[in-house]
Amino acid sequence: MAREEISFTKSAIDLLEPPPDGKRRYIYDSKENGLLVQITATGRKTFQLYKKHQGRPIRVTIGTFPEYSVEKARKKAREIKAALDAGENPNDKLKQQRQGITFSELFNIYLERHAKPRKRTWQEDEINYKRHLVSLGKKQLLNITKGDIAAIHARIGKEYPTHANRVLALISTIIGRGIEYGLYEGVNPCLGIRRFPEQSRDRFLNGEELSRFFSALEKESNVTARDSFLVALLTGARKENVLSMRWSDIDFPNATWRIKRTKNGTAQTIPLVGPILEILKDRRKSTSSFFVFAGPGQKGHIVSPFKAWVRICKAADLKGIRIHDLRRTMGSWQAKTGASLPIIGKSLNHKSASTTSIYARLDLDPVRTSMDKAVTAMLEAANKK
Numbered sequence: 001m002a003r004e005e006i007s008f009t010k011s012a013i014d015l016l017e018p019p020p021d022g023k024r025r026y027i028y029d030s031k032e033n034g035l036l037v038q039i040t041a042t043g044r045k046t047f048q049l050y051k052k053h054q055g056r057p058i059r060v061t062i063g064t065f066p067e068y069s070v071e072k073a074r075k076k077a078r079e080i081k082a083a084l085d086a087g088e089n090p091n092d093k094l095k096q097q098r099q100g101i102t103f104s105e106l107f108n109i110y111l112e113r114h115a116k117p118r119k120r121t122w123q124e125d126e127i128n129y130k131r132h133l134v135s136l137g138k139k140q141l142l143n144i145t146k147g148d149i150a151a152i153h154a155r156i157g158k159e160y161p162t163h164a165n166r167v168l169a170l171i172s173t174i175i176g177r178g179i180e181y182g183l184y185e186g187v188n189p190c191l192g193i194r195r196f197p198e199q200s201r202d203r204f205l206n207g208e209e210l211s212r213f214f215s216a217l218e219k220e221s222n223v224t225a226r227d228s229f230l231v232a233l234l235t236g237a238r239k240e241n242v243l244s245m246r247w248s249d250i251d252f253p254n255a256t257w258r259i260k261r262t263k264n265g266t267a268q269t270i271p272l273v274g275p276i277l278e279i280l281k282d283r284r285k286s287t288s289s290f291f292v293f294a295g296p297g298q299k300g301h302i303v304s305p306f307k308a309w310v311r312i313c314k315a316a317d318l319k320g321i322r323i324h325d326l327r328r329t330m331g332s333w334q335a336k337t338g339a340s341l342p343i344i345g346k347s348l349n350h351k352s353a354s355t356t357s358i359y360a361r362l363d364l365d366p367v368r369t370s371m372d373k374a375v376t377a378m379l380e381a382a383n384k385k
Contacts (some may be wrong), residue, residue, distance in 0.1 A: 035073060222308040225302065
């Protein structure tokens with residue numbers, strides 16, 4: 001196959017098409033001998049220098065395009081060739097640097113280059129790092145063993161096996177990205193660690209538990225966290241959407257809340273039923289924040305009210321309940337009060353190929369009626385002595 005060669009310019013490289021899946025494409029610069037751009041199937045473009053050194057061909061990575069300009073790449077290529085002519089191999093120095101990278105350094109790179117641009121729930125990665133992975137932070141990747149990671153996985157798994165699997169997957173992804181980015185040349189130490197068996201959760205609050213739950217909420221000192229749990233329960237919305245709720249997304253006259261983008265990538269309008277409007281109106285009087293559940297930090301809203309949740313569950317004597325189970329509680333009580341599966345799916349914004357078309361034809365009236373019945377039934381059950 002003939003070698004592809006063009007005169008590198010920004011516009012010329014912009015127009016280069018990626019190869020088919022599983023392939024890589026190499027295009028050489030006609031002006032700087034040995035300089036090339038490598039294109040992966042995902043469209044990622046990387047400047048490299050390809051040259052013989054001590055009788056053997058070597059490839060030295062320079063930097064990604066367009067972060068590295070053509071002019072900067074040509075200058076760097078000349079510097080590398082001068083070093084090679086002097087008997088130095090830049091790859092040896094790079095290999096030492098890559099092997100010395102710490103887990104915390106790699107996590108920050110992963111966060112900026114992968115999680116933040118691609119994951120709406122990237123804050124959860126931050127939380128899991130601070131909660132479970134700080135002990136790995138100062139360790140160089142080459143010193144992290146399978147035993148280190150297996151110990152973390154086992155410790156979390158004693159009480160939360162499913163969450164332990166999620167943390168293990170996060171570690172594996174972080175190190176995997178480091179290998180992909182050329183920052184680490186070892187084997188991913190997560191390979192071979194057996195996950196804990198998982199079961200689909202069907203946990204929700206029954207009438208007796210709801211009574212204890214509401215009693216514990218009344219005694220909770222963290223009013224912001226308390227109100228967020230009530231809204232999560234009475235809307236069936238996901239935790240991350242509740243915590244990042246903005247005043248601008250609430251239509252008080254029509255008693256609706258518009259979530260512009262949910263976890264499955266779609267927008268959702270939720271009817272505000274029961275005492276939710278009163279809760280929101282009371283909070284509106286006492287805050288000037290953009291967010292309903294304002295909090296410290298860069299986000300501007302609370303991110304993980306975990307301590308308050310633990311206190312409430314302890315006060316209510318609730319075992320094995322997670323914040324996400326409040327969402328399941330809404331759906332369960334809708335079913336209990338006679339709602340159809342399409343109505344429940346619409347209210348919880350479930351998405352599947354077989355039911356999306358049905359949900360799309362539903363308006364908010366039957367959804368509001370169903371949620372209103374469910375909330376009324378929950379409140380009545382909680383008030384029974």
